[in-house]
Amino acid sequence: MKKYNIGLIGFGCVGQGFYELLQANPEIPAEVVRIAVKNPTKERPLNKELFVFEYEKLLGDPSIDLVVELIDDAETAFRIVKKALQLGKPVVTANKKMVSENLDALISLQDKYHTPVLYEGAVCGSIPIIQTIDKYYKSDSITSIKGIFNGSTNYILTKIFDTKVSYEEALKGAQDKGFAESDPALDVGGFDPKYKLSILIRHIFGQAVHPDRIINWGIDKLNKEDFEFAKNNNLKIKLLAKAELQNGTLSLIVAPHFVNSKDPLYHIENENNAVIIEGAYAGQQLLTGKGAGSLPTGLAVLSDVQAIIDNATYHYSANSFLMLSDNSVEVYLRYSSQSEFVTELFDNISEKYMGKKSSYVLGSIKLSKLKSIIKMADVNVVIMTSERSELQTAKLSYSYAS
Numbered sequence: 001m002k003k004y005n006i007g008l009i010g011f012g013c014v015g016q017g018f019y020e021l022l023q024a025n026p027e028i029p030a031e032v033v034r035i036a037v038k039n040p041t042k043e044r045p046l047n048k049e050l051f052v053f054e055y056e057k058l059l060g061d062p063s064i065d066l067v068v069e070l071i072d073d074a075e076t077a078f079r080i081v082k083k084a085l086q087l088g089k090p091v092v093t094a095n096k097k098m099v100s101e102n103l104d105a106l107i108s109l110q111d112k113y114h115t116p117v118l119y120e121g122a123v124c125g126s127i128p129i130i131q132t133i134d135k136y137y138k139s140d141s142i143t144s145i146k147g148i149f150n151g152s153t154n155y156i157l158t159k160i161f162d163t164k165v166s167y168e169e170a171l172k173g174a175q176d177k178g179f180a181e182s183d184p185a186l187d188v189g190g191f192d193p194k195y196k197l198s199i200l201i202r203h204i205f206g207q208a209v210h211p212d213r214i215i216n217w218g219i220d221k222l223n224k225e226d227f228e229f230a231k232n233n234n235l236k237i238k239l240l241a242k243a244e245l246q247n248g249t250l251s252l253i254v255a256p257h258f259v260n261s262k263d264p265l266y267h268i269e270n271e272n273n274a275v276i277i278e279g280a281y282a283g284q285q286l287l288t289g290k291g292a293g294s295l296p297t298g299l300a301v302l303s304d305v306q307a308i309i310d311n312a313t314y315h316y317s318a319n320s321f322l323m324l325s326d327n328s329v330e331v332y333l334r335y336s337s338q339s340e341f342v343t344e345l346f347d348n349i350s351e352k353y354m355g356k357k358s359s360y361v362l363g364s365i366k367l368s369k370l371k372s373i374i375k376m377a378d379v380n381v382v383i384m385t386s387e388r389s390e391l392q393t394a395k396l397s398y399s400y401a402s
C-alpha cells in the first residue's frame, strides 16, 4: 500500500494532537515529513529539522502528497488549500471559518483539480457529523439540525452554572485547556457555531448560505440578571445553533437559549458538543462528544487522513435555492429603561416586569427585528425553547433581586 508523506501546516493545539495520534497509530500508512509553522523562535517538542517557516516551501516539496492544514488564520488557510489543490495534493483542514466562507469555491476547486478536501474536524470536534450526514443520511430527508456546536462557550456556561465562577475566570479556563479560538470573540460572540452551521446546511439542504447571512449573538452579553432568571426558573442557558426547514423556507439562528431539564441539551456539559438531527425516517437522533481540544479534534483530523487514504470524497448535492425565513421566535428580552421602546417591536408579550435597573419581557418577535435590537448595548435576548409552552407561564415569572 502507498505510504503518504504528510506536510503539516500549523503545530499548535490541534496540530500537536494530530501528530501525537498519528504516532500512536503506526498501522496508518502516513508519516509527517515536514511541518510549517510561523514563529522561528518558539521552542518545539520535536527535532528542529522537521520545521520550516514558510508554508510555500512545504507545498512546493514534490515528496509531499497530502497537506494537513491546521493554522489559526482563515485567509492564509484558504490560500494554502487553493495552492495545494492546484498542485493536486489532497487537503485535510479543521478551519471552519475558512471552509464556511469559501465552501462553494472549495467545491469548484475540488471538481477542477479532481482532488479532495475533507474537514470533519471543523465541525463539532470529535463528533463524526459530516460523515454521518454524507453517508448515513443519504436516503433520509433531514428537516432540522440543532445543537451545541461550540466547546469553549459550553465549558464557560457550565462553569458559571455549576461552580459560580465569574465569566472572566471561566473564559480563562477554556483558553488554558486549548478549547478557545485564538480570537475568543469568535467563540463568545457566537460566530464559530454559525460557521459550522453554514457548512452543515450545505451538506444537508444543498444550500450555500454564507455565514454572514445567519443571525447570531453569543454569551458575551449575558449578565448576572439573566443567569438569576434562568436559575430561578430551573433553566440553563446553552448557546445553540439551529437550522429548520419550515414550509419550504430555512430558519437559521445561533443564539443563547433557555433549556429545561427535559431537553437532552440541558445535560450536555463542559467542552462537550451535541447535535440533534431530525429526519423524516430516522426520527430524532442525538450525537454527542468532545467538541474541542487537542486530541478530540486531532482524532477527527486523523480520521480524515485515513479517509483520504481510502479515496473518500464528500458527496455534494446540486445547489438548492431555499428562501431564508423571517419567522417569529419566543424570547426573553432584558433591557434598561431608556430602551423601553424595543418592546413595541414585539408581535405579542406574555409577561412584562419593570425593575429599577433592568426590566424584561417574554414574548414573540420576528427574527429580522431581533437583528437590530441585539446590537444595542443595554439589551440582551435569550430564546425560549419550544418546550416553554409545556411549562406554565406563571412558573416562569421572576423579578430581579434588585
Ligand SMILES: NC(=O)c1ccc[n+]([C@@H]2O[C@H](COP(=O)([O-])OP(=O)(O)OC[C@H]3O[C@@H](n4cnc5c(N)ncnc54)[C@H](OP(=O)(O)O)[C@@H]3O)[C@@H](O)[C@H]2O)c1
Binding pocket: 009, 010, 011, 012, 013, 014, 015, 036, 037, 038, 039, 040, 042, 053, 055, 070, 071, 072, 073, 076, 094, 095, 096, 097, 121, 122, 125, 178, 179, 180, 181, 182, 291, 292, 293, 294, 297
Ligand atoms: N483548538 C480546538 O479545540 C479546535 C477545535 C476544532 C477546530 N479547530 C481549528 O483548528 C485550527 C488550528 O487551531 P489551534 O487551536 O490548533 O490553533 P493554535 O493552537 O493557535 O495553533 C496555530 C498554529 O498555526 C501556526 N500558524 C499560524 N499562522 C501560520 C502561517 N502563516 N504559516 C504557518 N503556520 C502558521 C502557528 O505557528 P506558531 O506555532 O509558530 O505560532 C501555530 O503552530 C483552527 O482553524 C481552529 O479553528 C480548533
